[in-house]
Structures are given as C-alpha cells and as structure tokens.
Amino acid sequence: MFGLIGKKIGMTQIFDATGRLVPVTVIEIHSNVVVAKKTVEKDGYSAVLLGVDEKKKSHVSKPFAGQFPEGIAPTKILREIRDFGKDPAVGESLGAGALEGLRFVDVQATSKGKGFQGVVKRWGFGGGRNTHGSKFHREPGSTGQSTWPHKTFKNVKLPGRMGRETVTAQNLKVVRVDAEGGFILVRGAVPGPRNCTVVVRSAVKKSK
Numbered sequence: 001m002f003g004l005i006g007k008k009i010g011m012t013q014i015f016d017a018t019g020r021l022v023p024v025t026v027i028e029i030h031s032n033v034v035v036a037k038k039t040v041e042k043d044g045y046s047a048v049l050l051g052v053d054e055k056k057k058s059h060v061s062k063p064f065a066g067q068f069p070e071g072i073a074p075t076k077i078l079r080e081i082r083d084f085g086k087d088p089a090v091g092e093s094l095g096a097g098a099l100e101g102l103r104f105v106d107v108q109a110t111s112k113g114k115g116f117q118g119v120v121k122r123w124g125f126g127g128g129r130n131t132h133g134s135k136f137h138r139e140p141g142s143t144g145q146s147t148w149p150h151k152t153f154k155n156v157k158l159p160g161r162m163g164r165e166t167v168t169a170q171n172l173k174v175v176r177v178d179a180e181g182g183f184i185l186v187r188g189a190v191p192g193p194r195n196c197t198v199v200v201r202s203a204v205k206k207s208k
Contacts, residue, residue: 002085002102003201004032004094005052005077006184008109010194014175014185024175024185027107027198029096033075034088035068048084050094051075079199097179104203106170109192113164123157167191171206 009026016022030052038047051068053076060074068074072091088094099105119125119140128136140159144152152158173187190198 001081001083001201001204002098003081003199004029004096004098005050005079006198006200008190008192008194008196008198009183011189016175022175022187023189024187025107025172025190026183026185027190027200028183029099029200030182031093031095033072034090034092034094035072035075035078037090038080045082046084047080047082048088049078049080051079052077077197081199081201085202095179096177096182096184099174099184099200100177100179102174102202103208104171104173104206105186106168106201106203107172107186107190107198108166108168108201109190109196109198111163111165111167111191112193114162116160117162118159119157122159122162125157171203 006027006029009028011023011025013021013023032050032052034048035051036049038045038049040046051072051074055074055076065074069090086098114121118138120127120138125138125140127138128134130137140157143156143158144150169188169190172190174184175187176185178184184200186200192198
C-alpha cells in the first residue's frame with residue numbers, strides 16, 4: 001500500500017475537461033525521507049518509516065535522534081506505512097511525483113475536535129418537545145434499568161467528547177498531481193482542519 005505524508009492546505013474548486021465545476025482538496029506533499037525499512041525476516045512484517053519536517057538540533061534529544069541513521073536529520077513527523085509496494089533506499093526522498101499514476105487514494109487524518117457534546121449533536125438524537133412545560137428538550141433519556149441489574153450497559157450512546165479521532169476518507173479521485181509544485185488535488189473533502197498532517201495512500205477498495 002504505497003503512501004506519503006502530506007499537509008492539508010484547504011479546499012477550492014476547478015473546472016474539469018468537460019467544463020464541470022469540481023470541488024477539490026489541496027494536499028501539499030514535499031520531501032518524504034525514508035528513515036528506515038522493516039522486513040519480514042527481521043521484524044516480522046514489511047513496512048517503510050517516512051519522516052517530514054526537519055527538527056532543530058536544539059530540540060532533539062539523544063534517544064529520539066538514535067532512531068535516525070547517520071546522515072539523516074531528525075524529523076518532526078514520523079509515519080510507518082506497511083506493505084509499501086515500492087523498494088526505496090534508506091535516505092531517499094519521495095515527493096508528489098511518486099503519486100503519479102494513482103487514480104484513487106485513501107486519505108487518513110485526525111478529525112476536528114468538537115469538545116464535550118450532548119447526545120443531540122454527538123449522536124443525532126431527536127430530543128423532546130420544545131413546548132412550555134415539557135421538561136425534556138435535549139436530554140438523553142433513560143440509560144439503564146429500574147430493577148436489577150442497576151447499571152448502564154456498555155456502548156450506550158451518551159454525552160462525551162466528540163471528534164479528534166483517526167478518520168480515513170476512502171476512494172477519493174486524484175484530479176491533478178503537480179510534481180513540480182509539490183501538491184496534489186483530490187476530489188471531495190478530507191478530514192481534519194487546515195494545515196493538519198495527512199497520510200495519502202493508494203486506495204484499498206478502488207483502483208480503476
């Protein structure tokens with residue numbers, strides 16, 4: 001599963017060859033340095049460790065720097081991608097041009113955090129009437145039993161923290177790859193806020 005680390009710039013729209021307006025997300029992809037390679041013989045699985053954004057030397061501790069081979073500067077972001085599909089050398093730099101030829105991709109990122117929310121916003125509960133004297137507007141309602149066992153079962157939909165989860169948008173069509181500019185355009189929305197880190201992988205369920 002070939003993939004690279006990128007940064008979500010934001011959304012815009014372009015016209016395709018037929019003149020239709022297409023909403024796209026701009027993802028910036030610059031030099032992804034191959035930090036290490038995992039092999040089945042040594043590690044039990046096959047993977048490639050990629051790094052982006054070089055760190056300042058004053059911000060790097062010795063334990064953190066120890067995982068980087070000699071000649072490779074420590075990076076702020078590290079991501080491991082299993083079954084890479086290609087065989088790059090350690091220290092090689094991969095850019096947006098490496099994604100040319102892919103028609104569909106899966107984009108993984110951390111979704112926007114929305115804080116502590118009630119059941120209406122978090123789970124889409126309908127709530128009660130808004131009329132005077134209702135006393136039931138946006139409450140979750142009953143959550144357990146009136147008799148034994150006096151407990152709330154697992155997986156009951158309740159208020160809680162919403163968002164800030166790992167989300168993968170699948171089967172996004174690659175509209176354009178600009179190897180020189182270092183970005184790609186994918187059709188549709190991508191999880192996460194602007195300037196967040198994303199991982200662009202070749203689509204698992206769709207290739208044509």
